[in-house]
Amino acid sequence: MMLEDEHEGNGSLVGKSQQYLGEKQQANGKPVTNGKGEDSVKQEANGKCDMSRKILTMYSWQEIQRHNQEADQWLVINRKVYDVTDWAKRHPGGHRVLNHYAGEDATDVFRAMHLKLDIVKLYLEPLLIGELAPEEPSQERNKNPQLVEDFQELRRTLEAMNMFKANWMFFFLHLAQILILETLAWLMVQSFFLQHDSGHLSVFTNSKWNHLMQKFLMSHLKGLSAKWWNNQHFQHHVKTNIYPKDPDIDVGPLFLVGDLQPVKYGKKKIKFIDYEKQHLYFYMVGIPLLVPLYFNIKSIQLMYLQRCWEDIAWVSSFYIRHFIMLGPFYGIFGTILLIYGVKFLESAWMIYVTQMSHIPMKMSREENRDWFSTQVLATCNIEQSFFNDWFTGHVNFQIEHHLFPTMPRHNYHKVAPLVRSLCAKHGLPYVSKPMLEAFGDIVRALKKSAALWRDAYYET
Structure with missing residues (x-):
């Protein structure tokens, strides 16, 4: 099953809005779609935005969770599915860090461990292989979605308070x-x-x-x-x-x-x-x-x-x-x-x-x-x-x-x-x-x- 996805800029995960990782969401936590599953991410680049189109495969959690071995590692960030199998060997934090989240949602740990998302996005873009199907929840079903959303809201609040700015x-x-x-x-x-x-x-x-x-x-x-x-x-x-x-x-x-x-x-x-x-x-x-x-x-x-x-x-x-x-x-x-x-x-x-x-x-x-x-x-x-x-x-x-x-x-x-x-x-x-x-x-x-x-x- 294929999904046509629209991006602005060069595929940035971070927009100018304060949405978590730049994702525009409805109250139920699912991405806003127009029937074709469009996900728009805003980015300013010299005052202009170049449009690129990608064909992304939609995946279920059941399929993603099968890719949890060292030789086959997928993970989910902000509803996007990434194949990090080859990148894991070059990861600055060591290959085991990515393997620990293979087959899982890594949105919050990704945001916690990376301060400059505009740099990390350059490495993420080539690894993108698809996204969660619209009917799938943003996290695995065993997680408390309200707690996840509350924590993400807390992080947005702390970012607005400049708590991540070093003295x-x-x-x-x-x-x-x-x-x-x-x-x-x-x-x-x-x-x-x-x-x-x-x-x-x-x-x-x-x-x-x-x-x-x-x-x-x-x-x-x-x-x-x-x-x-x-x-x-x-x-x-x-x-x-x-x-x-x-x-x-x-x-x-x-x-x-x-x-x-x-x-x-x-x-x-x-x-x-x-x-x-x-x-x-x-x-x-x-x-x-x-x-x-x-x-x-x-x-x-x-x-x-x-x-x-x-x-x-x-x-x-x-x-x-x-x-x-x-x-x-x-x-x-x-x-x-x-x-x-x-x-x-x-x-x-x-x-x-x-x-x-x-x-x-x-x-x-x-x-x-x-x-x-x-x-x-x-x-x-x-x-x-x-x-x-x-x-x-x-x-x-x-x-x-x-x-x-x-x-x-x-x-x-x-x-x-x-x-x-x-x-x-x-x-x-x-x-x-x-x-x-x-x-x-x-x-x-x-x-x-x-x-x-x-x-x-x-x-x-």
Whole structure:
């Protein structure tokens, strides 16, 4: 079945109106049609609009959901169907990110993870193969259409409030602080969250300057591959606490987290170590070794296997810089100890700041929930205070950070009341804890998972 589709401009997904992704919709959420299934998208290009016509095939959700394998990946954005099979290998966030949404509606995650749509549209246009049939809903039938529409309306409101506009002085001052400490002390715990923000911006805006800044912060200042970080971190964002798609919770055989993984290991009688004591060796192994050992091994592995020469050069500059500055004073062995001593301190801080908002929360296999529910159920906030904001780098607002990854973190506290209100409207929990309680919840969650493994393991 074929559909004649009219576009203006070069196929932009974004118009001048405030409709979500530029789509003109009726009250029932379906595109406005004239009997031929026309979908008009407005775009201004030198004051004129060139008309192009495409013949698009109409698809049902049943057909789209069959294309969910690595060798055959379709996804839906704004009712348009895209074949991303070949593009996935070149995706800046890694091929797994797209595969995690193969066969699904990706409208909200696409909008959340891409800041500059006028750039992304250039990559989308050649991948367009069709659109949803008029009788099909905009999302899969198991999703709550009212919640999806309410969240999209919230995003439009935040865009109108300029909540996605960065205050560059905020980030400049953070960078200046790092460079001053570097100059004065020659050794420091580098800023994890500044490179974290730069990582989101570099990929999502396709800015060469942001890309260069992330290489400088992640690779030159921290000694880790920026590409490895992007591949890992974006999977975590698009499928938060979804096993095994989120690499941050796929930490077996060292730790078993959540409710599913411990039972799986227990029933299969898997006991690499005594998981009943995992909350104890979390302190002895997990906290001190995550950054200096695990992160570095994974970073080196990716650079070597994928021949990431640019990252290898940047990471090499990290070690060259330290040996030039510190070598004359401490020698080679002493310099290595200092480098990894700093990483040891950074590791403890980073684990607490990141894991207190995720490990105690819901972990599940793929349930194909809407974007808003997925992020709210998998994350929690830490109560706002001057110390909490400073200590965590403002990502004590993890719920807002996960809903709007491209939003500058200095705006999270402004957005939080609106997100809390939407949660209350739809009966979703909006969890905000004191910091010390959140620290303790990491251990309590690990003990709970250990008990589940024990019961399954010794079950006769």
